[in-house]
Amino acid sequence: LRTGYPEVVFCQGKTHEQVEKIFQALEKHNDNILMTRAEPALFERLAKVDGRLVYNELGRTISLENEGRQKSGSVLVISAGTADIPVAEEAAVTASISGANVERLYDCGVAGIHRLLAQTDKIQQARCIVAVAGMEGALPSVVGGLAPCPVIAVPTSVGYGSHLNGLAPLFTMLNSCAPNITVVNIDNGFGGGFSAAMINNGVKCDP
Amino acid sequence: LRTGYPEVVFCQGKTHEQVEKIFQALEKHNDNILMTRAEPALFERLAKVDGRLVYNELGRTISLENEGRQKSGSVLVISAGTADIPVAEEAAVTASISGANVERLYDCGVAGIHRLLAQTDKIQQARCIVAVAGMEGALPSVVGGLAPCPVIAVPTSVGYGSHLNGLAPLFTMLNSCAPNITVVNIDNGFGGGFSAAMINNGVKCDP
Amino acid sequence: LRTGYPEVVFCQGKTHEQVEKIFQALEKHNDNILMTRAEPALFERLAKVDGRLVYNELGRTISLENEGRQKSGSVLVISAGTADIPVAEEAAVTASISGANVERLYDCGVAGIHRLLAQTDKIQQARCIVAVAGMEGALPSVVGGLAPCPVIAVPTSVGYGSHLNGLAPLFTMLNSCAPNITVVNIDNGFGGGFSAAMINNGVKCDP
Amino acid sequence: LRTGYPEVVFCQGKTHEQVEKIFQALEKHNDNILMTRAEPALFERLAKVDGRLVYNELGRTISLENEGRQKSGSVLVISAGTADIPVAEEAAVTASISGANVERLYDCGVAGIHRLLAQTDKIQQARCIVAVAGMEGALPSVVGGLAPCPVIAVPTSVGYGSHLNGLAPLFTMLNSCAPNITVVNIDNGFGGGFSAAMINNGVKCDP
Amino acid sequence: LRTGYPEVVFCQGKTHEQVEKIFQALEKHNDNILMTRAEPALFERLAKVDGRLVYNELGRTISLENEGRQKSGSVLVISAGTADIPVAEEAAVTASISGANVERLYDCGVAGIHRLLAQTDKIQQARCIVAVAGMEGALPSVVGGLAPCPVIAVPTSVGYGSHLNGLAPLFTMLNSCAPNITVVNIDNGFGGGFSAAMINNGVKCDP
Amino acid sequence: LRTGYPEVVFCQGKTHEQVEKIFQALEKHNDNILMTRAEPALFERLAKVDGRLVYNELGRTISLENEGRQKSGSVLVISAGTADIPVAEEAAVTASISGANVERLYDCGVAGIHRLLAQTDKIQQARCIVAVAGMEGALPSVVGGLAPCPVIAVPTSVGYGSHLNGLAPLFTMLNSCAPNITVVNIDNGFGGGFSAAMINNGVKCDP
Amino acid sequence: LRTGYPEVVFCQGKTHEQVEKIFQALEKHNDNILMTRAEPALFERLAKVDGRLVYNELGRTISLENEGRQKSGSVLVISAGTADIPVAEEAAVTASISGANVERLYDCGVAGIHRLLAQTDKIQQARCIVAVAGMEGALPSVVGGLAPCPVIAVPTSVGYGSHLNGLAPLFTMLNSCAPNITVVNIDNGFGGGFSAAMINNGVKCDP
Amino acid sequence: LRTGYPEVVFCQGKTHEQVEKIFQALEKHNDNILMTRAEPALFERLAKVDGRLVYNELGRTISLENEGRQKSGSVLVISAGTADIPVAEEAAVTASISGANVERLYDCGVAGIHRLLAQTDKIQQARCIVAVAGMEGALPSVVGGLAPCPVIAVPTSVGYGSHLNGLAPLFTMLNSCAPNITVVNIDNGFGGGFSAAMINNGVKCDP
Numbered sequence A, B, C, D, E, F, G, H: 001l002r003t004g005y006p007e008v009v010f011c012q013g014k015t016h017e018q019v020e021k022i023f024q025a026l027e028k029h030n031d032n033i034l035m036t037r038a039e040p041a042l043f044e045r046l047a048k049v050d051g052r053l054v055y056n057e058l059g060r061t062i063s064l065e066n067e068g069r070q071k072s073g074s075v076l077v078i079s080a081g082t083a084d085i086p087v088a089e090e091a092a093v094t095a096s097i098s099g100a101n102v103e104r105l106y107d108c109g110v111a112g113i114h115r116l117l118a119q120t121d122k123i124q125q126a127r128c129i130v131a132v133a134g135m136e137g138a139l140p141s142v143v144g145g146l147a148p149c150p151v152i153a154v155p156t157s158v159g160y161g162s163h164l165n166g167l168a169p170l171f172t173m174l175n176s177c178a179p180n181i182t183v184v185n186i187d188n189g190f191g192g193g194f195s196a197a198m199i200n201n202g203v204k205c206d207p
């Protein structure tokens, strides 16, 4: 159905044995493969099965870009705090293996707005932006006001107390005044990166 | 910043007098204007001020397409129940005034899956889909699995009891297994339509 | 009161010693016995006490079908994701020891609707269906629309973020538009299987 | 698909005009028709269109038993407080028009347990029971322990304060220790009655 | 202020060293001392300090009845499931050291109502009842209807899923139709036992 | 069962006609009668039926003290803000008709602690205290520390925003550090007054 | 206790008669008086009693600055959307009557960050800032990063859907990354203005 | 921007390696440095890097007062239970390194109000108070009524059951009747101490 997109395995809650079995089945097709929420030990095991696998430690992803698709366009992944980087990386890796040129802009929280404003150019040139934030989750609102393109907001579970494991930034993002923002589940970097790539790739200049 | 998109007034919580004043200020520029959450009586009042205004009764919108932009692409608005139509219409009107060709597909709830499946062609030809649903909010998951394009899910407040005024379908949509779904706030047809138009329009075939 | 149904022990929160003691008391009667939420180590211990005990590893159940009741009818257990299988198995084992013929249909999530539709025959021939799903929990709505029999929906705690440990699919299921759906607690495969068996068995063709 | 069951219209949130239109479309088929959540004024209007329509004031239902199906079996509707009767009636009317013999047992709250125990015979003879309760919602647990058949629990929004508009009894019912209980949405007498009828009717003595 | 009641230490969240220090300070006065939420290892340590200390393993309490007060009246502690016994024991030990004669009635869940009804005599002779229940928490409602005295309801965290770690039975109890029920925090056996003793002891026949 | 206590009608959600009918049935027995949540218009209607009825405007109660029981002991009703008085009055009227001498102490919020402390004598002489508070609901904690008797805490729905219609003070009261506090539902002055009277009356100096 | 601060009456939930009576009692002292949440009709009534009373229509306050205290320092009230102005005005009026010079900066939402940045000078010169916002409530985070003084964040109930009547911006503000932010209840302009004035006035250069 | 305040590192969720790297970067500037939520093992590691670092075991902070600023004014940190001390210490250390004289007043819960009242002098002499409390969180309301200065309320996660990990005292504090209270996130001693220091320092006697 969706040519140009990877086969994806969500490793959380699966044994290493199960993932290896699924991987071996997928490997027979010539698709790209992306495994998310993968621990280092899982990578070590799979690396022995197929030496071409690549591990992104921060993003906890294992990927195999079997059929090198030409990257195009521009997806910008912006994140707020250091602790949000794993989710941002999951988004970045997913968008990239799904065919998008990806640029990263990390540590741009709104409580120090000038760091973000210094990047206005990049924000205005992207085709689609993934904005990742925990704590109060205000980043997408500010980015949405600066960006002429769709912004996908990804709340993270980084925070404590009334943060409610990510519900606080999730609600912040859903209530944003900026009209060009849509939202995915807490910590769902994969979903944010996938949709961003689709938006980036999607219109094929021919209709 | 965002040429090609309307000036928008959210009328809920404003007096008719306030909206009229805002409208008169906007009218001086040559922009398109969209007023959402507008009651019939507000339209009657404004229609006397400017005879070109158009009212969408179901969607509760007033619009003025001042500078007729050529519609392009294809945004498909799918909704589940009859009571979801106001939100679906808000999305459709917004996407249209923002430059998209819009098609509607209403009364396609998942408990009668064959009505939806009969429209698989339309689902596969859209550039972006807005899927509107109250009650259990399962429609976007099914649509997401059928569609090769981004799907924007709009939960509605239509339901009762454990529906929690729309939180139930909101959470359904945020937890969808389909990777191409992003979500907006409960009853936010405007946000869904706006982002859909941006996705539909956005890539200008020239970067 | 309920002849034909097993004596049940809910092992979670009990020490192995306590379960063994309860088991020995029950064993004296000639009933069937079902122990749910049982770890492998508990089975190992009890297997030494009574060699006839059978362990279902996925479903975490220990059973003793002491007085072999003739299975009848047809309970169909459908589940969405791989991680939902433990709950589905708990339901299947329970329905079986309670007297029902049981058939399983796993990995039928709604985001890939065609896998499910390919089984329409089975869905239409069951006397009662148990539909098990985590994530967005949309499966029972679709099944409810296809099935001419009662559907018992079992939400699972499989998911993350706004999933709220199963509240998201629970609310999805309670708000379903399909009229033939009733719901049990999150992860309560036992309750789903028990009620399904009762529905399957219940009407004895003689009143 | 489901022969023997009525066409159903949920009137809440629809204009009288819309309901009349839907009714006229349904009327052409020879089905039974059930309209729920119908105000007196709506009945008055429709009664002029079709004199055969019957109004249940307490249950707020309008029905047309066009093709008189032979009632069979036995569905028992038990409710706790006086204020729960509208939901109980909605269940009773639905079960009846769906082909079940229906018996009512009202004002049987658990804080006066002897009134309920006095009806143990009826409880043990039913094929399926619908137990309706607001406030603390404890009724289904007690009934479940007395009944050898499936019990469908219907929480109501009758209560105040920490009742949370019915969430309190809903959670009570979902957490019941009785294994033969399944649950529907708050105030969903229709769903409870429909499933009860299906359980009552379902097994056709021929598979 | 409150002569006749013990000095109490809530051990949870304190180091063994801290508890020992507090104990040594209290020991100098001639009061009774009650330590709740105490692990076995803590008891072992303190037993070396003062050989008169008594450990209640199920209730996780350590007590020192230094000044033997004459027990009087009658507090009845009723609990529903086996897993609720620790909280019930905490209540029973507290009521006893606070001067009440205490009787226990365990494993009396409402889904098997006859076990409870068989004890109607005891229920009608108590001066105050503590009713402890997890899962759906329906026990106090039934007891309240049978008892001519105040009933203190103690919800427990025993349950899963929509049980919400005890919020479900807490709300059940707060919404009870029985007028003689008051409630304490989830798992707060101590508070239930203390207030029950006060009610039992309180009126001194002399005002 | 409970001689010496009134027959009670909860009028909220009943028509005037229904209440009149219930009243006429109860009136035939020689019990005391208490009607709670009664609007002025209901009283006007019933006053014509029975001239002995007494209306408490603030507490919204109608009472008939048919068989004048000798009041005894001492129940103290303390409330925090002016807006809490209706609930406090419901408690006071209930405790009185249930046989207790009742004293009132209103407008004693904890943010002005000295007003409360000035009444320490009364607090120390009561047999049972009902402490009524909305907003932050801190009153029972302070009273609990001053009182040598049981304190029944009644949260009210007076407040706004994060008050959550009374959930905020309800949780405050359930988490109180004072050991002699038990709690009833939000706005349940009736329940608080009834239990207080039972505690006040209960021990009959003869066991 | 707090000389220099007004006597305050919270009118919501009080009858006009009650407020008039309270006003007449307060009027006898020579204090300033502030009445919040006051409808126009209440002002009309009180204006006849005392012609010096001043009504702020947007902020719904009635004030009497009896003893004209010299204003000092600088409190800045910033608000996000038009619908937040009533709460902002309540804060501004309160801070002023409590002795602070007050400046207002309205319609500065973060989705159009440049409007806010254009006021950086004012933000850096204030002694205390009150930041009022509904919707996603992101304003205080951005202001907190720009301001060298304490910022009091006031969430408003302006929003819909997952806004949860103000809980969304409340949680946003409580989770802010800026270290100089403290928060008051939803819509509590009074509390925000009062504390801001205290901070502005408080240190008297003499300790 | 904020001279006189420390550079702050929130260590929770960072590896020791990451914190060391950040510390080494900050160390080059001549600022004071504060590290919060720091485990003993982290201190041991950093102490080898810079011998001047000071560890506060209870408050879990590491500090370096590089440029000794003269302390001024008076911040009073009051806490309720023993288990709240870690949060109180975090506040105290933060206020001190931010330039305030700090005094501590611990174990002053409201259920024993006289301990608190005995300190009325200190409460009335502080420039700003930080009031830290778990359980029911009533302390700030009482302190607010006694104090002529701003009170910053810090709820803690100390409690169980309906405490909801600190949401209960958070809501208590937000709903306080005392007008001089503002609130920070659950367990956010740092935020409370920082804002208190700012309030204490802020007005420089020169504007």
Ligand SMILES: Nc1ncnc2c1ncn2[C@@H]1O[C@H](COP(=O)(O)O)[C@@H](O)[C@H]1O
Binding pocket: A008, A009, A010, A011, A036, A037, A188, A189, A190, A191, B177, B178, B179, C081, C082
């Ligand atoms: N991090 C993630 N969060 C949510 N969904 C994911 C994630 N990674 C992968 N998925 C989805 O999970 C599917 C695979 O699930 P599974 O078959 O359980 O491995 C993929 O098709 C993706 O749509």
Ligand SMILES: Nc1ncnc2c1ncn2[C@@H]1O[C@H](COP(=O)(O)O)[C@@H](O)[C@H]1O
Binding pocket: C008, C009, C010, C011, C036, C037, C188, C189, C190, C191, D177, D178, D179, E081, E082
């Ligand atoms: N997985 C389960 N979830 C909920 N209830 C269960 C489960 N398994 C068994 N039960 C119920 O628990 C009862 C036994 O509980 P117990 O006496 O605590 O072992 C049985 O009668 C069943 O009704």
Ligand SMILES: Nc1ncnc2c1ncn2[C@@H]1O[C@H](COP(=O)(O)O)[C@@H](O)[C@H]1O
Binding pocket: D081, D082, E177, E178, E179, F008, F009, F010, F011, F036, F037, F187, F188, F189, F190, F191
């Ligand atoms: N304000 C109240 N809140 C809760 N329960 C009440 C209240 N007033 C009366 N009741 C209870 O409601 C019962 C009467 O309910 P009903 O038969 O519906 O009128 C009485 O027996 C009381 O236990």
Ligand SMILES: Nc1ncnc2c1ncn2[C@@H]1O[C@H](COP(=O)(O)O)[C@@H](O)[C@H]1O
Binding pocket: F081, F082, G008, G009, G010, G011, G036, G037, G188, G189, G190, G191, H177, H178, H179
């Ligand atoms: N808008 C407001 N929100 C919260 N509290 C308020 C408000 N206005 C006034 N208050 C408080 O309410 C108190 C007066 O309450 P009352 O005696 O009920 O009129 C004042 O002392 C203020 O502390």
Ligand SMILES: [Mg+2]
Binding pocket: A001, A002, A003, A005, A006, A007, A031
């Ligand atoms: Mg593929």
Ligand SMILES: [Mg+2]
Binding pocket: B001, B002, B003, B005, B006, B007, B031
């Ligand atoms: Mg524009």
Ligand SMILES: [Mg+2]
Binding pocket: C001, C002, C003, C005, C006, C007, C031
């Ligand atoms: Mg049996």
Ligand SMILES: [Mg+2]
Binding pocket: D001, D002, D003, D005, D006, D007, D031
């Ligand atoms: Mg049909």
Ligand SMILES: [Mg+2]
Binding pocket: E001, E002, E003, E005, E006, E007, E031
């Ligand atoms: Mg003592």
Ligand SMILES: [Mg+2]
Binding pocket: F001, F002, F003, F005, F006, F007, F031
């Ligand atoms: Mg009676």
Ligand SMILES: [Mg+2]
Binding pocket: G001, G002, G003, G005, G006, G007, G031
């Ligand atoms: Mg004053």
Ligand SMILES: [Mg+2]
Binding pocket: H001, H002, H003, H005, H006, H007, H031
């Ligand atoms: Mg600095």
